[in-house]
Amino acid sequence: MGFRLFIFDLDGVIYRGEEAMPYAAETVHRLRQQGKMVRFLTNNSALTREAYVRRLTGMGIPCEEEDFMTSAYATALYLQSQGASAKRVFIVGEEGIHEELRRIGMQVVTDPEEEGADYVVAGIDRDFTYDKLRRAHYAIQHGALFIATNRDATYPAAGGRIVPGGGAIVAAIQTCTGVEPLVIGKPNTYSMELLLRRCGVSADEAVLVGDRLDTDVLVGKRAGLHTVLVLTGVTDAEALRSAPAEMLPERVIHNLAEL
Numbered sequence: 001m002g003f004r005l006f007i008f009d010l011d012g013v014i015y016r017g018e019e020a021m022p023y024a025a026e027t028v029h030r031l032r033q034q035g036k037m038v039r040f041l042t043n044n045s046a047l048t049r050e051a052y053v054r055r056l057t058g059m060g061i062p063c064e065e066e067d068f069m070t071s072a073y074a075t076a077l078y079l080q081s082q083g084a085s086a087k088r089v090f091i092v093g094e095e096g097i098h099e100e101l102r103r104i105g106m107q108v109v110t111d112p113e114e115e116g117a118d119y120v121v122a123g124i125d126r127d128f129t130y131d132k133l134r135r136a137h138y139a140i141q142h143g144a145l146f147i148a149t150n151r152d153a154t155y156p157a158a159g160g161r162i163v164p165g166g167g168a169i170v171a172a173i174q175t176c177t178g179v180e181p182l183v184i185g186k187p188n189t190y191s192m193e194l195l196l197r198r199c200g201v202s203a204d205e206a207v208l209v210g211d212r213l214d215t216d217v218l219v220g221k222r223a224g225l226h227t228v229l230v231l232t233g234v235t236d237a238e239a240l241r242s243a244p245a246e247m248l249p250e251r252v253i254h255n256l257a258e259l
């Protein structure tokens with residue numbers, strides 16, 4: 001294929017939990033040898049970019065922080081662009097969000113009622129509690145802007161399991177507040193466009209390889225990239241048959257060796 005840039009989703013494409021997907025390392029290596037740029041674009045806000053570097057390196061895919069665009073990092077870049085760097089934020093999320101927002105200088109508050117909050121940023125939180133929900137609700141009811149890193153309903157875990165994603169947490173906050181969040185991750189094109197700009201590549205020279213129709217394929221098509229769906233993640237052939245036209249990929253593959 002004559003593309004200059006290959007953008008891979010992570011969960012369900014490069015790995016499932018701690019299990020690397022078959023051919024992931026070989027395929028990335030082969031593309032790089034062919035002179036292609038390889039980047040990783042994930043909606044998963046749980047990990048820091050540094051942790052993603054460690055995970056992929058451990059799977060035989062050498063990489064550096066600059067190779068990753070996560071929804072947490074994109075959220076930090078968005079907030080920075082809005083002049084929010086010194087503002088107060090209540091986070092419902094994990095280390096990835098905490099680290100990226102600390103790095104841009106945001107003041108992370110734990111009790112919005114005591115400390116006040118200008119923003120609530122939510123993503124996957126595997127220690128989600130009613131108390132966190134109550135605090136997020138209070139902050140948003142008192143004027144904090146509600147931002148979601150992503151709305152993925154589920155993601156693929158090790159052993160073939162599908163588990164709840166950040167979208168389920170975001171939905172809980174939306175339900176009690178009645179406020180719709182600004183969503184930064186895929187299928188919003190924001191993180192994708194940041195990545196293209198950094199690589200200096202136009203959309204039609206790039207291909208997105210993902211496992212979700214409503215995030216990966218949709219964002220690829222919205223941003224004008226070529227799209228490949230790999231059936232190693234959350235989408236099976238059955239789901240593909242009933243997909244709306246706007247979410248149909250150009251190409252479907254069963255594993256990364258077919259790229």
Ligand SMILES: [Mg+2]
Nearest residue numbers: 009011012211
């Ligand atoms: Mg995925």
